[in-house]
Every structure is written in structure tokens, then in C-alpha cells.
Amino acid sequence: MSTIMVLNGPNLNLLGTREPATYGYETLADVEVMCREAAQTLGHDVECHQSNHEGVLIDLIHEAGRRIKAGEVLGVVFNPGAYTHTSVALHDAIKGADVPVIEVHISNVHAREAFRHHSYISPAAAGIVVGMGVQGYVLGIQGLVHKFSSTPSKTK
């Protein structure tokens, strides 16, 4: 059973109280429970991390890369928060460590301010889930497993 890493970037520790009209009322702890249940249903563990610091997120992506090579980790479901729109370093980390990443955004970033329309992460991501609320994390886990688990599938 391999582990799915769920990474959340800056300000996502404030879920539940942060702009609930945009991000909903579920807390990060609620999201992590949803992720654990979704992963377990598919035969995987989850490991959840949140950081407000770009370098910590880069280190976690590198760690994921090492653990993927060791067969311990399947990939990463990643909401990079505002670093989505600024971080060449996170883009390079994903490419450099060769990590399958499903990028998740709770809100529909394309229906918001223009500065949220560009993602440095998307060109390095294996898939993207946008605007589905916190359910997007579950969809991201399902997508990651569907695309990357060794279980045969006709539609990868």
C-alpha cells in the first residue's frame, strides 16, 4: 500500500474561517479526514502536510520524489495556494524531482482576479482540479490513483 502525500500551501491552515464564501466552512482537519477516507477506499494511506513557507514545500516535493523511487509514495495532491501564481521554484521542484502532482484549487481561480489565472504549477502537473470546493482534494486523490497506481486501467 503506497502513500499519497497531500500538500497544502500558504493560508490553507485558515480554512473554515478564511473567506468562507470562497473557500467554504470545512477546516483543514475536515479536509484531511476526507482525504484519508478517500485514499483508504482506494487502498492507500495519506500523509498530510501544510506549510506557509515555499522552501518547506520544495523540500516536501523533493522528499516525495525520493520516496516515490523507493516505492513508498504514489504521488502528491497539491494545493499550492498563492504560490501557484508566483513560484518558479515549485515548478522546478516538481519537474526536477519527477513527482506526479495533481494540482488542486478549491475555488475556480479562472473566475477570479486576473492574477489568479496563471499557474506556474500547471505545466508541471499531471492533472488539475479547479473550482470543485474541498471535494477537489478527493477528486485529486482519485485521479492520482487512476492515473498512476499499478492496477491495470484502460483509460490512463
Ligand SMILES: O=C1C[C@@](O)(C(=O)O)C[C@@H](O)[C@@H]1O
Ligand atoms: O490560497 C489560495 C487558494 C487557492 O489555491 C484555492 O484553493 O482556490 C486559490 C489561490 O489563488 C489562493 O491564493
